[in-house]
Amino acid sequence: MSSLTPDPCPLTPDSWQKVLRSADLKPGALAKVFVAGKPVLLARLEDGTVAAATAVCPHRGEDLSAGMLYMGAIDCPLHHYLYDLRTGANRYPRNVFPADLAVDVRPLPLFPVQEADGWILVGRMKDEG
Ligand code: FES
Numbered sequence: 001m002s003s004l005t006p007d008p009c010p011l012t013p014d015s016w017q018k019v020l021r022s023a024d025l026k027p028g029a030l031a032k033v034f035v036a037g038k039p040v041l042l043a044r045l046e047d048g049t050v051a052a053a054t055a056v057c058p059h060r061g062e063d064l065s066a067g068m069l070y071m072g073a074i075d076c077p078l079h080h081y082l083y084d085l086r087t088g089a090n091r092y093p094r095n096v097f098p099a100d101l102a103v104d105v106r107p108l109p110l111f112p113v114q115e116a117d118g119w120i121l122v123g124r125m126k127d128e129g
Helices: none
Strands: 015-021 030-035 038-044 050-054 068-070 073-075 082-084 090-092 113-116 119-124
Touching: 015 030, 015 038, 030 119, 038 119, 050 113, 050 119
Parallel strands: none
Antiparallel strands: 015 119, 030 038, 038 050, 068 073, 073 082, 082 090, 113 119
């Protein structure tokens, strides 16, 4: 039986890349940065936590940095799929789809992220170049 909630950031990064000054990401704000050439969405959630995820919507590839932050989730601007930024789980439409359709709704891949010395750092894996 598969879980509806993916394991958040199951990977341990090999290195950390400074991507943005902490002061440049205010509560409720989004930013797009690049890590190993891949677009990464940064979001400062309502409680001040920073989340990092792929900026490419798993549904049809829309740029999630043009979306809206909503209660700890990113709302994709194209079809309004809603992904939890703490877990990567799809909150909508997976929870309203019939079971046979819901299994095809993919979660949002997350990146390890931390803040240190006034910077936001995103974790990189060896195979990311
Ligand atoms: S491309 Fe994001 S919801 Fe369809």
